[in-house]
Amino acid sequence: MADKNRIGIGFIGGGFISRFHLRGMIAVRDMDVIGVFDKQSEIAESTVALARSLSLGPAKSYSSISAMVADPNIDALWICAPNFARIEVMEEIAAAVGSGKGSLIGVACEKPLGRNVKEARRMLALVKQAELLDGYLENQLFAPAIVRGRDIIWKRGAAVTGRPFLARAAEEHSGPHMPWFWEGELQGGGVLNDMMCHSVEVARFLLTEPGAPRDSLTAVSVNAFTDCLKWQRPEYAKQLSDMSSGKIDYLKRPAEDFARALVEYRDSDGQRLVVETSTSWCYVGAGLRLSMELLGPEYSMSVNSLDTDLKVFFSRAVVGRQGEDLVEKQNAEVGLMPVVGNEEAGYGYEWEDRHMVQSFLAGKRPDENFDDGLAVTELLMAAYMSAEQGQTIAFPPKGLDDFIPAVARGAWNPKER
Numbered sequence: 217m218a219d220k221n222r223i224g225i226g227f228i229g230g231g232f233i234s235r236f237h238l239r240g241m242i243a244v245r246d247m248d249v250i251g252v253f254d255k256q257s258e259i260a261e262s263t264v265a266l267a268r269s270l271s272l273g274p275a276k277s278y279s280s281i282s283a284m285v286a287d288p289n290i291d292a293l294w295i296c297a298p299n300f301a302r303i304e305v306m307e308e309i310a311a312a313v314g315s316g317k318g319s320l321i322g323v324a325c326e327k328p329l330g331r332n333v334k335e336a337r338r339m340l341a342l343v344k345q346a347e348l349l350d351g352y353l354e355n356q357l358f359a360p361a362i363v364r365g366r367d368i369i370w371k372r373g374a375a376v377t378g379r380p381f382l383a384r385a386a387e388e389h390s391g392p393h394m395p396w397f398w399e400g401e402l403q404g405g406g407v408l409n410d411m412m413c414h415s416v417e418v419a420r421f422l423l424t425e426p427g428a429p430r431d432s433l434t435a436v437s438v439n440a441f442t443d444c445l446k447w448q449r450p451e452y453a454k455q456l457s458d459m460s461s462g463k464i465d466y467l468k469r470p471a472e473d474f475a476r477a478l479v480e481y482r483d484s485d486g487q488r489l490v491v492e493t494s495t496s497w498c499y500v501g502a503g504l505r506l507s508m509e510l511l512g513p514e515y516s517m518s519v520n521s522l523d524t525d526l527k528v529f530f531s532r533a534v535v536g537r538q539g540e541d542l543v544e545k546q547n548a549e550v551g552l553m554p555v556v557g558n559e560e561a562g563y564g565y566e567w568e569d570r571h572m573v574q575s576f577l578a579g580k581r582p583d584e585n586f587d588d589g590l591a592v593t594e595l596l597m598a599a600y601m602s603a604e605q606g607q608t609i610a611f612p613p614k615g616l617d618d619f620i621p622a623v624a625r626g627a628w629n630p631k632e633r
């Protein structure tokens with residue numbers, strides 16, 4: 217590996233998030249996109265075409281994950297298949313590496329690492345077994361506003377007046393783009409699993425002193441609440457049913473579209489710290505809204521992704537097609553609309569992918585890795601336990617490793633509460 221000065225990347229899954237990574241990789245050096253494998257070959261071909269059109273490398277589609285692993289030009293894989301395919305994907309990678317094929321250095325896996333603790337642990341075990349470097353793709357930790365804000369707050373405010381004690385993170389939009397996200401069993405839960413994975417991790421990151429290890433904070437309790445506020449209303453449940461040819465039935469088997477959680481931490485001096493998170497699939501505003509805050513004794517910082525510098529206005533005379541060309545999960549095309557100038561940069565994908573590429577090239581484990589993915593999953597499962605039991609859960613609770621949320625078993629329905 218010492219003679220390498222660039223790495224070749226293969227994508228597993230060529231859907232929504234892979235396209236985000238590809239657009240972000242325009243700004244990343246020392247890498248080429250070599251391949252895409254997707255279970256749907258036409259999606260693989262269109263993602264290959266995108267990579268080529270962005271001049272990211274000599275991309276082509278592959279017939280299997282094993283074929284990508286076997287290609288010596290592919291050094292790292294980005295796992296961007298749906299949550300329900302995590303284990304089969306990682307098992308195939310580990311088996312191909314184990315059979316002596318190729319020269320893979322590392323894998324980077326999208327959030328969540330697993331649908332539950334058992335799956336996340338299995339992912340970690342498989343990557344270790346294959347002796348690969350592992351990156352956990354949590355883009356929000358690499359968002360420039362978060363990286364810069366955290367650095368400034370800690371250098372100025374915390375250094376003079378003491379560490380921050382409260383971090384808030386929220387992520388909201390009007391609902392996922394593909395049917396599988398809405399199904400508890402396939403996705404692992406509802407919005408808590410889908411989006412609170414970002415919020416608990418970015419808030420924990422803000423509260424952690426730069427350079428200090430993850431275990432400088434200890435989670436001591438989790439208190440959470442979930443509900444299905446919008447998508448169980450008959451007219452909206454019907455929309456989901458229609459979009460999935462009747463497969464998704466939110467009247468009988470909903471997933472939560474709102475979740476909040478409070479995680480209590482202690483730092484290494486025993487000081488009490490709080491993370492407060494809130495996520496929803498029932499926010500109808502301009503589009504995706506990420507908000508984060510970090511508060512300490514004499515300072516605060518705040519981020520709101522819809523407070524954009526660019527805004528456009530279209531009168532009612534401007535009639536156009538629906539799209540996501542202004543902002544992710546856009547809800548309107550007229551009136552005053554915020555535009556995120558570079559979403560791939562703003563949400564953190566550029567710096568995230570750069571970190572993964574540079575870590576793999578240097579033969580170093582990325583700063584955000586499968587240990588972090590597992591820790592996030594443990595917090596989320598404790599949050600589901602708390603919401604189901606209606607009480608605060610001391611962390612880590614008994615039975616966490618085998619816990620499957622009721623929503624992932626098709627056994628959750630707040631109407632029956």
Ligand SMILES: NC(=O)c1ccc[n+]([C@@H]2O[C@H](COP(=O)([O-])OP(=O)(O)OC[C@H]3O[C@@H](n4cnc5c(N)ncnc54)[C@H](O)[C@@H]3O)[C@@H](O)[C@H]2O)c1
Nearest residue numbers: 229230231232233254255256259296297299301326327394
């Ligand atoms: N970081 C973020 O903010 C963010 C945003 C969206 C999605 N994600 C994550 O990325 C992953 C993919 O989500 P998406 O939105 O791109 O979904 P998607 O449905 O748009 O795309 C997934 C693609 O994977 C393919 N696929 C299915 N099973 C496969 C398998 N076994 N092997 C290879 N390909 C397979 C599908 O054909 C599809 O094209 C999910 O785990 C999701 O949680 C992260």
